[in-house]
Amino acid sequence: MSVSDSRRVLGEAKRIVIKVGSSLLAQPVSGLDLPRIASYARQISVLVAMGKEVILVSSGAVAAGCMRLGWRQRPSRVHELQAAAAVGQMGLVQAYEATLRDLGCGAAMIMLTHDDLADRQRYLNARATLNQLLDLKIVPVINENDTVATEEIRFGDNDTLAALVTNLLAADALVILTDVAGLLESDPRDNPTARRIAYARADDSTLDAKISSSVGSLGRGGMVTKLRAARIAARSGANTVIASGHEHQVLERLLVDAADLGTLLVADVNPIAARKAWIAGQLKPKGEVVIDPGAVTALQSKGVSLLAVGVSEVRGEFVRGEVVQCIDATGRPVAQGLVNYSDTELRSIRGLPSDSYNQVLSIEAEPEVIHRDNLVLL
Numbered sequence: 001m002s003v004s005d006s007r008r009v010l011g012e013a014k015r016i017v018i019k020v021g022s023s024l025l026a027q028p029v030s031g032l033d034l035p036r037i038a039s040y041a042r043q044i045s046v047l048v049a050m051g052k053e054v055i056l057v058s059s060g061a062v063a064a065g066c067m068r069l070g071w072r073q074r075p076s077r078v079h080e081l082q083a084a085a086a087v088g089q090m091g092l093v094q095a096y097e098a099t100l101r102d103l104g105c106g107a108a109m110i111m112l113t114h115d116d117l118a119d120r121q122r123y124l125n126a127r128a129t130l131n132q133l134l135d136l137k138i139v140p141v142i143n144e145n146d147t148v149a150t151e152e153i154r155f156g157d158n159d160t161l162a163a164l165v166t167n168l169l170a171a172d173a174l175v176i177l178t179d180v181a182g183l184l185e186s187d188p189r190d191n192p193t194a195r196r197i198a199y200a201r202a203d204d205s206t207l208d209a210k211i212s213s214s215v216g217s218l219g220r221g222g223m224v225t226k227l228r229a230a231r232i233a234a235r236s237g238a239n240t241v242i243a244s245g246h247e248h249q250v251l252e253r254l255l256v257d258a259a260d261l262g263t264l265l266v267a268d269v270n271p272i273a274a275r276k277a278w279i280a281g282q283l284k285p286k287g288e289v290v291i292d293p294g295a296v297t298a299l300q301s302k303g304v305s306l307l308a309v310g311v312s313e314v315r316g317e318f319v320r321g322e323v324v325q326c327i328d329a330t331g332r333p334v335a336q337g338l339v340n341y342s343d344t345e346l347r348s349i350r351g352l353p354s355d356s357y358n359q360v361l362s363i364e365a366e367p368e369v370i371h372r373d374n375l376v377l378l
Helices: 003-011 034-049 061-069 078-102 114-118 120-135 158-168 223-234 250-255 274-280 293-302 343-349 354-360
Strands: 015-020 053-058 106-112 138-144 173-178 199-201 239-244 263-266 287-291 311-316 323-327 333-338 375-377
Touching: 003 239, 003 250, 015 034, 015 158, 034 053, 034 078, 034 250, 053 078, 053 120, 053 158, 061 078, 078 106, 078 138, 106 120, 114 120, 120 138, 120 158, 138 158, 158 173, 158 223, 158 274, 173 223, 173 250, 223 239, 223 263, 239 250, 274 333, 274 375, 287 293, 293 333, 293 375, 311 343, 343 354
Parallel strands: 015 053, 015 173, 053 138, 106 138, 173 239, 199 263, 287 323
Antiparallel strands: 239 263, 287 311, 323 333, 333 375
16 A cells, blocks of 8 residues: 555544554643644544544543653652542643533543453453444544553553554554654654654564653653554554644644554454454463474464464463463564463463373363464564
8 A cells, every 4th residue: 555545544434543642742831732622623623524433542641640740750659649649630621521522422431451351251241332432423532541540550541542442443543643753764853853763564663673662751752652542443454643743733633634643553464353352451360381393383383273382381360261471482572362270270281282181180171272263463
């Protein structure tokens, strides 16, 4: 697909997840940038009037809370973060609700933690609720629930959250608005004339060496997380554009005019099924299974199930039906999926051929440790 064709497809996207970074929404002295929020809301209302379904993932609660509390740096302690989120969320919700309402758009606030998307039933409930809101022409405003999230269940950044929501809703496109023009050929702090990368495949491995992992004082994302988000979104076939939220009318120019703004990362892969997208999106697998080189090759090149004969080590504690990650001997992630055995059972049968399971276990053994229908390559 050519660059122009990809931009045109982006303009034709019907269901769109838009992520707005905290650096665009919070000012060091005045707190929330209400005029900018109003501008984004107006552009979203135009998209909705055109028949597009818009889901907004907004950062800014913690940053706004820090401003209200007089903190100039994002705190590192969990309870301070939670306090800032609780204070800032009030202003963020009010700003979006008031501006969207005045423009004739309904709005709904959805707060999520990793556990909400890790649990299959809660995942399905979240999807049903969001689909219902979209059917009602309501704009869901989603944020990570920093008020109750702890280090273990936090998404880590709203870029990742936006990508997982893109998978959850099988959205056509993900738009990440930040404070730079897009992915650049080199770090602009070292090279002020660094050129913008206008177009690339999301899975292009050469991008990793080009991006900077720098993070602003009030945010916790960076280009590393944005590239990772684009790759997560690509699993369900969504293209991603990373663009500057400072650009005039940026959403309309991207999604209506198909303008050449930011970096377009194309999902040049076959989208995986919704169930596998959920499996791939689990950020906290319950355990790890070390697999031998033969198993690595079989999974990657033949699309087969994982058998116990290819398992060399079992790490962590898990039960049947939980998500575990398959890694090679160097620790590199290869795949993850829903396991058919507990960690104790798997330790008993690792390295054994399938016809030996029943001699070791007192259960009706299944031949696969992870069936290929429940396994996703990483």
